[in-house]
Amino acid sequence: MNSSPPRAGARSAGHVLVEALIEQGVDTAFGVPGESFLAVLDGFHEHRDRIRFVACRQEGGAAFMAEAQGKLTGRPGICFVTRGPGATNASIGLHTAFQDSTPLVLFIGQVASDQRDREAFQEVDYRQMFGPGTLGMAKWVGEIQDADRLPEYVARAFHTALQGRPGPVVLVLPEDMLTQLTDAPVLPRAKAAVAWPAPADLVELQARLEAAQRPFVIAGGGGWTSESTVALQDFAQAWQLPVGCAFRFQDLFDNRDPLYAGDVGIGINPALARRVADADLILAIGPRLGEMTTGGYTLLKAPRPAQQLVHIHAGAEELGRVYAADQMIQASMSTAALALQQLRPPGGAQELPWLDWTREAHADYQRNQQAQPVAPMDMTEVIRTLDRLLPAETIFTNGAGNYSGWLHRFHRYTALHQGGRTQLAPTSGAMGYGFPAAVAASVLQQDRWVVNIAGDGDFLMTGQEMATAMAHGARKLICVVVDNGTYGTIRMHQEREYPGRVSGSDLHNPDFAAMARAFGWQAFSAERTADVEPALRQAIAAQTPTLLHLKLPADVSTSRATLTTIREAARRRLAGG
Incomplete structure (x- = not known):
């Protein structure tokens, strides 16, 4: 002793x-x-x-x-x-x-x-x-x-x-x-050491840009700062580059900017997928270029893409791990765009050969914002109503499921430098992520509105954290539960692979609004699009945690049209057509 x-x-x-x-x-x-x-x-x-x-x-x-x-x-x-x-x-x-x-x-x-x-x-x-x-x-x-x-x-x-x-x-x-x-003393605040692109790398990259005819930027990954997203936007503006955001990194570039081309992830706009495939230079700034961003490693074919590839990433271990890029640059995301910001086209933006290419990329994105109305509950209109009623810097969160496709496609995220992160979503595809993320955001940044879009299966994995929100002062928090009584993503795959043979994906759900009230939340239920806006207005006026339970037909995944197309394709395949 x-x-x-x-x-x-x-x-x-x-x-x-x-x-x-x-x-x-x-x-x-x-x-x-x-x-x-x-x-x-x-x-x-x-x-x-x-x-x-x-x-x-x-x-x-x-x-x-x-x-x-x-x-x-x-x-x-x-x-x-x-x-x-x-x-x-x-x-x-x-x-x-x-x-x-x-x-x-x-x-x-x-x-x-x-x-x-x-x-x-x-x-x-x-x-x-x-x-x-x-x-x-x-x-x-x-x-x-x-x-x-x-x-x-x-x-x-x-x-x-x-x-x-x-x-x-x-x-x-x-x-x-x-x-x-x-009696050991605590040590000073950690500050990350950053890596800047080497001058020779920037010279080489400038030459690749000057030789390109159809360049395309994919931004993603962790480690970005407000200053670096400003620099990214400035770099893209100087070179009039079309910019796509990697899967669930849509708040790295202002989605309202005329250079924005859309998100490169699950459910990618087919026109955007063709553009990525047709590009002669892909400038990947920050993303790992994983399965979701590359369409299962097909938009950029592994290990050697058809497109010329410049891969900028903070981790040396990531560079060359999947793709044999034409140029690999190890640089921190807090500094990479600041260095790119210094590059300028020699004849000015008006002399660049890809101006029409860039305009068409944004036009493709705008066309993809259009959708046919769906009754009785139109999720496209729900997302647009949220955007119209809430500030641009509202934080949106989601977990995993087909319901997230409406959010990713129709919501326009602002960039990090325009008021902070506005997208919290798991690239890992983890169900149950969105609601706890929303609670954390509401507790940590109580002056900002936070909206969680959740599926019925997704929400019940972590919905008990409603108690945490109430205990720790969450206020400007809205949870929209999209309830179609099924694990929608799995149901979609079943309809594609085994049409008409649904097994294990049906759900028996509670009354989500009653459940929320039991936790002390304000809650509303809606089965028609017209019921959504009045409920949202009450939630905004009350500034208290509110759950909105949207009841959709069981055959709605991302849309009835999508599910019908999947079924028809599966039947043709099984019939040998």
């Missing part, structure tokens, strides 16, 4: 951890309390005037909230969960942060050190579970054995989450370590 007297200024490691978070600029942490990190919870109580712990109802929801925090702030989102079941529940948010390139630190309580490797209660080896790597769930997994080294580990976690391609980090906290006394 150690009988040495406590050192002057010593406090429990749990308190030091909270002090380290405060030093990193964290004022909010999300999580579900657990007995494995009681000392940290006591630290939150000690410093409750400087940082708050938002207690959530399930660890998956808490991790999604932290991921949204990382997207909104550009700093690591913070999540605390307990060992075993808590960690496994939180893994969905960790995976989302990894695929979305979002900085996040997940703190996991662990069994006491003297119980390790015995399969103690809820014990898991987190290095094995979340093992870092290009196909893992985390950039780094660390376990703190010595309280005196805790500030070092926290600082490394923040640096790792922010450096290069941003992403999630896991720190494991043995229960007994957190109660140890330490």
